[in-house]
Amino acid sequence: MTEQPLQIAFSPCPNDTFVFEAWAHGRVPGAPAIDVTFADIDITNGMAERGEFDILKVSYAVLPWVLDEYALLPCGGALGRGCGPLVLTLPPVPGSAGAGRSPMGGVDLTGRTVAVPSERSTAYLLFRLWAAEAVPGGVGEIVVLPFDEIMPAVRDGKVDAGLVIHEARFTYQEYGLHSLADMGEHWESTTGLPIPLGAIIAKRSLGEDRLRQLADVVRASVRSAWDTPEVSRPYVLGHAQEMDPSVADQHIGLYVNEFTADLGEAGYAAVRGLLTRAAAEGLVPALAPGALTFA
Template sequence: MTGTDAGTDPATAAGLARPVRIAYSPCPNDTFVFDAWAHGRVPGAPDLDVTFADIDVTNGLAERGEDCEFDVLKVSFAVLPWVLDDYALLPCGGALGRGCGPLVLTREPGLDLTGRTVAVPSERSTAYLLFRLWAADVLPEGVGKVVVLPFHEIMPAVRDGRVDAGLVIHEARFTYQDYGLHCLADMGEHWESTTGLPIPLGAIIAKRSLGADALRALAESARTSVRMAWADPEASRPYVRAHAQELDPAVADQHIGLYVNEFTADLGEAGYAAVRGLLTRAAAEGLVPAIAADALAFP
């Protein structure tokens, strides 16, 4: 993709003369965030070599550590305890927010999930951690069985009675009623009501071996790309639509409006507190390994 003068730009000075290998999802929030950078419109940013992959795939890639071929990945915050030795959390580009958490859906309103089968998109996802923390509070006897299904199969499986409930994310917030389903519980609402913190969902991580200067250049490029998308939303529409062809444009806009916000430009104190809170609570429940106190610090 379009490059900049290798002799003068700050990305080269930071040791990023080659294209940066990055993998993120084709979801509207990611394509909106990275549009300007991916198309060479961010001044001084390194070129990107982009691969699209669902987040359950990128979570697995991140766990390869230095053996992973990607320099930068969009992953679930839930996977951080397994990858922070090799990858640093960037302070921007990710997805946190309020009123945007995963939902538990059922065919019958008010269904008691005790002993029931619940489909989830991944056991290494933030959605799954939020679900387990919710269940620990409201289902003392626990669910019966958790099964992993591809995200697009969960709502049909609930509708058809193959599972009792399904944990869904992203645009399913806007479409589940089309399947005749009911929202049993909102994981984000539970998280916010018990912590007062925003909901941490997706993170941008980069290899520590790139070095501190390179990591700072990547973070600045991501932050600038976000701000450019906000400044000219129309510029990103072709990229967003090209990779969200099954979504109604209005749903794609709702998706972006929900998941791209102040925390995307900068995690800030509240964002970091949310991530630490999630991982600390999850570690206390035995869901993830505990992380070091300084593990989230950015170089």
């Protein structure tokens, strides 16, 4: 009897398509077949909370809610330095009524509407840790939007600020926007740790042997992409939402790094640090002992 393909969901962003291209096209020897669904991070976070799909790319911030059912794979995700989410606003107008100033030197976000990519995203968790210090009066309404709609919403005045991820780091100036604060800079300066963004998780019910195999497959797919990047390029650009090829290359260069091949000691320390600090602030449930273990 033919084994059914594993159901996997990840974003159409260049780092994810780059990582999984070889596996998706059957070029990883011995790898199980997969059926790929492309979905925004807010969608995959919800899928994980509902126990849908065998393998998912999710925010590290959602792990405390899903690690009973899913195991964190030690590879394939997005974690690094200099790659944190940004808080964007329209450029502050000097002397304008009510504009105010924040401790970070930009527009005061007290009581303001902020668009975020997901309320369970790592970006939003980092934002909440930052805002607790930088916006003592508290921000106003939080609006969840697909990440590619956030910059237009800020530009058009539909929201006061936007929390952006992915290639927005390279393109926000094209929208005439101002970077109020870098969540990654704040995280790195206060902890010294790399920034944990997106994780790859797989159902624990698959069994420990299969989970270890999946980790090996992900690593092999990453190595294939690094060894022959020209092979993955049509797949990457075909799903990159009309992204400029040079921006796609910058995106991959920033988010696919040594932590993608293996979290290692520093990577796990970053994940534990984020979730432990967030739990201490009452933002996420506390992790059970050993929850981050691979299998």
